[in-house]
Amino acid sequence: MPLPVDAQPIDKRSGVVQRAFALLSAYDESHVALPLRTLARRSGLPANTTLRLARTLVELGALEHDAEGRYVIGVGLFEIAALAxxxxxxxxxxxxxxxxxxxxxxxxxxxxxxxxxxxxxxxxxxxxxxxxxxxxxxxxxxxxxxxxxxxxxxxxxxxxxxxxxxxxxxxxxxxxxxxxxxxxxxxxxxxxxxxxxxxxxxxxxxxxxxxxxxxxxxxxxxxxxxxxxxxxxxxxxxxxxxxxxxxxxxxxxxxxxxxxx
Amino acid sequence: MPLPVDAQPIDKRSGVVQRAFALLSAYDESHVALPLRTLARRSGLPANTTLRLARTLVELGALEHDAEGRYVIGVGLFEIAALAxxxxxxxxxxxxxxxxxxxxxxxxxxxxxxxxxxxxxxxxxxxxxxxxxxxxxxxxxxxxxxxxxxxxxxxxxxxxxxxxxxxxxxxxxxxxxxxxxxxxxxxxxxxxxxxxxxxxxxxxxxxxxxxxxxxxxxxxxxxxxxxxxxxxxxxxxxxxxxxxxxxxxxxxxxxxxxxxx
The missing domain is CATH 3.30.450.40 (GAF domain)
Incomplete structure (x- = not known):
């Protein structure tokens, strides 16, 4: 019987958040705009996981698309971080x-x-x-x-x-x-x-x-x-x-x- | 039989990331330092989920503790957002x-x-x-x-x-x-x-x-x-x-x- 979501082991659940941050941490001074393939490679995640997480992060404003369709860090993250x-x-x-x-x-x-x-x-x-x-x-x-x-x-x-x-x-x-x-x-x-x-x-x-x-x-x-x-x-x-x-x-x-x- | 993690429905998986961002979105100009209880209330999440996610976000640098032990937006998030x-x-x-x-x-x-x-x-x-x-x-x-x-x-x-x-x-x-x-x-x-x-x-x-x-x-x-x-x-x-x-x-x-x- 599948475990209900709330009863899943803590490391599996927090793993998703950590993978989302692995995506966000793929960016640096020399990599501010990444196509999906590069984002997957630099974050060390499979392409399908990367796509799914990137879409979620775009919905949340943490990532956005630039004019060439690449993923960049989003203004939504800038807004939250401005409260640090x-x-x-x-x-x-x-x-x-x-x-x-x-x-x-x-x-x-x-x-x-x-x-x-x-x-x-x-x-x-x-x-x-x-x-x-x-x-x-x-x-x-x-x-x-x-x-x-x-x-x-x-x-x-x-x-x-x-x-x-x-x-x-x-x-x-x-x-x-x-x-x-x-x-x-x-x-x-x-x-x-x-x-x-x-x-x-x-x-x-x-x-x-x-x-x-x-x-x-x-x-x-x-x-x-x-x-x-x-x-x-x-x-x-x-x-x-x-x-x-x-x-x-x-x-x-x-x-x-x-x-x- | 439990589903392997990778085969879970997409909305369940992305739900965890969304909950993590619900925590981060609990902050605003008038709420820059939140005790756990307030963080849970403002993000609409149960206390145990909030505690677990907040700990993960602290590990990732997205949240940190202030001198009074309250949760505040972390410098790690500031560093990522600086690349927007x-x-x-x-x-x-x-x-x-x-x-x-x-x-x-x-x-x-x-x-x-x-x-x-x-x-x-x-x-x-x-x-x-x-x-x-x-x-x-x-x-x-x-x-x-x-x-x-x-x-x-x-x-x-x-x-x-x-x-x-x-x-x-x-x-x-x-x-x-x-x-x-x-x-x-x-x-x-x-x-x-x-x-x-x-x-x-x-x-x-x-x-x-x-x-x-x-x-x-x-x-x-x-x-x-x-x-x-x-x-x-x-x-x-x-x-x-x-x-x-x-x-x-x-x-x-x-x-x-x-x-x-």
Missing amino acids: PRGHGLRRLAMPFMEDLGRVTGHHILLKIREGAEAVLIERLSPHGSEPLSFRIGGRLPLDSTGGGLILLAYAPNDIQEEVCRSFTPLPGYEAVQSGDDLRRSLAAIRQDGFVAARRSSPWFCAAVAAPIRDDSGAVIAALSVELRTDRLDNAEANALVPAVVTTARAISRRVSPGLL | PRGHGLRRLAMPFMEDLGRVTGHHILLKIREGAEAVLIERLSPHGSEPLSFRIGGRLPLDSTGGGLILLAYAPNDIQEEVCRSFTPLPGYEAVQSGDDLRRSLAAIRQDGFVAARRSSPWFCAAVAAPIRDDSGAVIAALSVELRTDRLDNAEANALVPAVVTTARAISRRVSPGLL
Whole structure:
């Protein structure tokens, strides 16, 4: 006798939701529009399952068709995701301050949060005519590779810090940190200073100044950073930005109301 | 004999995905953090189904827990939704132009797309110290209630236009359009002019100037608008903005590459 739907084993039932998300996770920066066949291949699902799930997701607005009939991520998902407190919630609150910081400094302004051992870019403002930056909103980066990431790592739980420090491999041109022990010392210095000014000489000379954004309990929930291309590894230019970045991060922190994030 | 999972009726299988999205759709502007009980009530699902689905969605990053243990929309969903071509794709392309328009005019700048008979706000830039505007990114508005919405309606398929015109009820303070026939005439004028300058006297004096953004085939895919509070219904202030809005919308249109949207 067939089991009634509600009595099915939990893993079979949740499996369908997981397969639906496997479809949605088939998309990335280089794959924003997928024909059915590619969608099936990238999600690892049989063609008939893919078609059935894709149709359901189109009905729900999570997928939609582009002008060429390919499947793309739908505006319905954008609408739901706009309610993520750590996404648009934080962004809405931080944006006016980020605009001011961008006007004052003339550099890229980035807002990042931590997901496990990675940073997710929530918002980015880039000045006209600035050197292009490849970071994309919604994209992920290793915690040890950017100024904002180092802030998030410095205030991450110990096990995350240890995981990153243990598996650390030196980045080209990042002279200040060449080993896991260097990284541990940097993180301790960040907690001491309340900001980081990091410089790299490769793939090009660049610098980042970053500071933590805290909630009303004092917990670090995000990192604000200024990123600039520079033609030297001199400290003066980046150091001059520290007060502006730290005060802006504090101004945003004051706006984080209890229960918002 | 139980049916193998793959042979189950399609509506039973897709039902689980639909229930998962019923959970995600339980959130709105006034409900961004929900305890399990409220999540169950708002999604119309039994408590045990809600708990099971919510756990799955947490594993997938679509939901997460806030500091008080309530369920909120997760950053994982924000990451996937950031790949929606009509959401962040369009936004990324339009943003530098919107910033310029904001600086030149000093008013709110909005970017909207059409979903069925409603407008969805994709991006909004608001100047410091400007009168607050309640529109929220990811939020929906009727097509006949804003300048950007009128643009989207003017270029919508005939059945959508007719649906909105037939069910039109006059908005307070929107003197220029008092009937479905007035609305039809306005839409024809918009298609003739290529822009709209709309004014309302209630709930406060405000004006919007909006123009269409087109893809490379000439199809209207979005509306760009400037919204301002004003103390009179005089035409001069809004009319002075028309050239800036129209040229900015055209500049954005030039950037819409084939296959992007």
